[in-house]
Amino acid sequence: MSKNIKVNVEYLTRVEGHGNIVVNVKNGKLEECRLDIVESPRFFEGMLRGRSIFEAQHITSRICGICACGHTLASVQAGEDALGVLPSEQTIKLRKFLLHMENMDSHLLHIYLLVAPDLLGVKSFVPLIETHNTVVRRALRMKKVCNDVCDILVGRHVHPISCIVGGFTKLPREKDLDRMLNFLTGLRPDMEATLELAKTLKFPQFNRETEYVGLVNDNGEYPMLSGDLGSTDGLKMSKKDYRKLTNEFVVSHSSAKHTKASRDSYAVGALARFNLNHGKLHPKAKEVAKVLGMKPTVTNPYLNTVAQLIECVHSLEDSIEILQEFKGKGLDYSQEIVVGLNERGTIPVKAGIGIGAVEVPRGILFHEYEIDKQGKIVNANCVIPTGQNCNNIEQDMKALVPQILEKSQEEITLLMEMLVRAYDPCISCSAHFLNVKFVGR
Amino acid sequence: MRKPKVAFFDFACCEGCQLQVANFGEALLDILGLIDVVMFREAMSEKSDEYDIAIVEGSITTPHDVERIKKIRATAKVLIAYGSCATIGGINGMKNNFDLEDIRKYVYKNDAKYFETIPTHPLHQIVKVDYFVHGCPVYQPEFVKVLKAALAGLPYNVPDYSVCVECRFNENVCMYDKGITCLGPVTRAGCNSWCINNGNICYGCRGMLSNPAKDGQMDILKKHNIPLEWVTNKMNMYNKPRELDIDEQKHKG
Numbered sequence: 192m193s194k195n196i197k198v199n200v201e202y203l204t205r206v207e208g209h210g211n212i213v214v215n216v217k218n219g220k221l222e223e224c225r226l227d228i229v230e231s232p233r234f235f236e237g238m239l240r241g242r243s244i245f246e247a248q249h250i251t252s253r254i255c256g257i258c259a260c261g262h263t264l265a266s267v268q269a270g271e272d273a274l275g276v277l278p279s280e281q282t283i284k285l286r287k288f289l290l291h292m293e294n295m296d297s298h299l300l301h302i303y304l305l306v307a308p309d310l311l312g313v314k315s316f317v318p319l320i321e322t323h324n325t326v327v328r329r330a331l332r333m334k335k336v337c338n339d340v341c342d343i344l345v346g347r348h349v350h351p352i353s354c355i356v357g358g359f360t361k362l363p364r365e366k367d368l369d370r371m372l373n374f375l376t377g378l379r380p381d382m383e384a385t386l387e388l389a390k391t392l393k394f395p396q397f398n399r400e401t402e403y404v405g406l407v408n409d410n411g412e413y414p415m416l417s418g419d420l421g422s423t424d425g426l427k428m429s430k431k432d433y434r435k436l437t438n439e440f441v442v443s444h445s446s447a448k449h450t451k452a453s454r455d456s457y458a459v460g461a462l463a464r465f466n467l468n469h470g471k472l473h474p475k476a477k478e479v480a481k482v483l484g485m486k487p488t489v490t491n492p493y494l495n496t497v498a499q500l501i502e503c504v505h506s507l508e509d510s511i512e513i514l515q516e517f518k519g520k521g522l523d524y525s526q527e528i529v530v531g532l533n534e535r536g537t538i539p540v541k542a543g544i545g546i547g548a549v550e551v552p553r554g555i556l557f558h559e560y561e562i563d564k565q566g567k568i569v570n571a572n573c574v575i576p577t578g579q580n581c582n583n584i585e586q587d588m589k590a591l592v593p594q595i596l597e598k599s600q601e602e603i604t605l606l607m608e609m610l611v612r613a614y615d616p617c618i619s620c621s622a623h624f625l626n627v628k629f630v631g632r
Numbered sequence: 633m634r635k636p637k638v639a640f641f642d643f644a645c646c647e648g649c650q651l652q653v654a655n656f657g658e659a660l661l662d663i664l665g666l667i668d669v670v671m672f673r674e675a676m677s678e679k680s681d682e683y684d685i686a687i688v689e690g691s692i693t694t695p696h697d698v699e700r701i702k703k704i705r706a707t708a709k710v711l712i713a714y715g716s717c718a719t720i721g722g723i724n725g726m727k728n729n730f731d732l733e734d735i736r737k738y739v740y741k742n743d744a745k746y747f748e749t750i751p752t753h754p755l756h757q758i759v760k761v762d763y764f765v766h767g768c769p770v771y772q773p774e775f776v777k778v779l780k781a782a783l784a785g786l787p788y789n790v791p792d793y794s795v796c797v798e799c800r801f802n803e804n805v806c807m808y809d810k811g812i813t814c815l816g817p818v819t820r821a822g823c824n825s826w827c828i829n830n831g832n833i834c835y836g837c838r839g840m841l842s843n844p845a846k847d848g849q850m851d852i853l854k855k856h857n858i859p860l861e862w863v864t865n866k867m868n869m870y871n872k873p874r875e876l877d878i879d880e881q882k883h884k885g
């Protein structure tokens with residue numbers, strides 16, 4: 192075959208942040224295949240130096256508007272780890288609930304507004320307002336439920352207010368629990384309709400074996416907020432050793448720092464979690480997986496979107512159970528904390544290093560802070576899910592292109608865009624902490 | 633009547649303020665009935681170089697950004713600075729607390745040379761801005777007000793009284809009475825004291841009042857025995873780039 196193909200997607204759309212896809216095939220041979228990150232650096236690690244550990248969550252939440260709650264939770268966990276603070280059972284449960292809302296919100300946004308237009312053959316959800324009005328309305332309604340619940344729980348979804356080191360500055364009252372329960376039980380019919388829609392969607396067929404990485408544990412819980420690090424290749428280690436897992440490295444042809452564990456690349460995110468921990472999903476989510484034909488190990492990256500839907504069901508049902516439990520036994524309001532902990536000396540401050548490892552919508556997120564004896568940040572490091580997926584996306588692209596060479600340039604471009612989008616990349620996150628080169632500028 | 637063409641743009645930011653648009657729920661469809669969104673990269677693949685209103689999120693942090701925002705300004709009839717990063721520099725402005733060379737090397741080590749960076753600027757320091765929607769993130773009810781004003785061609789005046797005014801209406805206990813530093817007294821209202829309602833302090837994300845009653849503020853600090861440094865340190869989280877405003881005024885004067 193002597194085909195020449197040049198794909199150059201500048202500013203990939205319907206993803207968070209700025210990325211370019213470059214594919215170059217000469218005489219039927221793949222010469223170049225890259226995902227470039229062209230986001231403006233924001234220097235978060237640098238800016239954190241000298242700030243109080245109690246401000247870290249407020250600042251790092253601003254890395255990303257979509258995963259603000261995820262960054263908040265990873266940051267708070269790292270801060271508490273550094274200070275030697277153990278959160279109460281109630282606090283942990285509320286944080287798990289918050290993480291469910293974050294995952295559901297982000298997954299729904301991705302499934303409906305970012306992925307569905309490709310599967311329905313349009314450029315965005317806007318034309319769907321005419322052709323699929325009930326679907327668009329349902330999507331916006333479901334997303335709003337997650338937002339409304341976050342408003343009640345932490346003040347707002349984009350940059351949560353009340354979730355800080357030590358616990359919550361405001362706890363939901365009895366009537367708040369009722370309102371949140373109403374919102375979530377009311378979401379069930381829409382979730383079922385989403386499932387019906389998912390059954391009709393056709394995803395591209397492409398399989399490539401890779402290593403799937405995420406949190407693992409020895410109990411029956413689907414691990415999101417805490418656990419050890421594990422992989423489908425059998426890796427298992429404490430979160431303290433996260434650098435041994437990520438092994439970040441720079442490659443000359445790529446714009447972002449890459450990671451690898453046991454083989455060339457690894458994947459994180461909903462599909463990785465599903466492949467690792469499917470047996471621990473809520474029974475209703477397991478049922479959905481069965482109906483949608485998802486049986487681990489799933490090696491088609493396009494099906495990350497389906498794994499996200501399965502997780503939505505899990506998050507919804509587990510959240511309802513958490514709320515019902517709180518309704519039954521009530522909350523301990525004496526645990527409501529007063530902000531300004533460092534000023535008031537409520538939590539003793541000591542020098543130390545702390546690590547947070549949390550499963551956020553796009554995969555496992557690490558925050559690490561080193562603080563001095565006054566609680567001031569000396570060093571900060573974050574490893575972002577999208578950064579970890581970059582290498583795996585490129586490996587997928589390299590495997591996929593030779594399989595689809597006979598297709599038109601347009602079709603190839605769309606399949607590549609859909610592949611990158613399937614990972615739901617959050618490029619502004621990845622660029623804030625990774626090593627980025629501006630290629631071709 | 634032709635619907636006005638609206639385009640969303642982003643510079644250095646978290647895109648959370650654009651996300652606030654998607655968070656309107658079904659009410660978004662009512663808004664979309666009044667305007668024709670021609671570009672919104674985060675949510676749409678459609679692209680256009682023709683637009684009447686540009687809604688711009690993010691700060692100007694690279695030489696490339698300066699050129700890009702000038703082009704947007706030249707095309708748009710109306711430019712709305714959207715969110716703290718665009719209106720006051722916001723969190724990105726914390727970079728200005730450091731020597732630029734030093735912070736570049738700290739984050740990117742040997743590859744620092746690839747990262748051209750300039751001090752963080754809010755949009756109005758580079759181009760003329762017609763409307764400001766402050767906040768990190770923006771407060772949706774205020775965004776609707778500004779959009780209405782922009783569509784009607786009317787001015788929108790950002791409240792120039794302190795967050796404390798709204799905070800009192802919301803019957804919150806004053807943070808200073810709890811012995812905690814809060815930036816409410818020197819920060820523009822308009823967010824309905826969002827953070828204090830939820831048990832946190834005001835971090836000054838909407839920017840400083842034009843007349844912050846300096847002597848009165850000093851009395852508050854004195855009364856509660858709070859060092860001025862605590863306040864300025866907090867202020868430098870969102871408001872550091874305002875120093876560049878002041879510098880410019882000096883040059884003009």
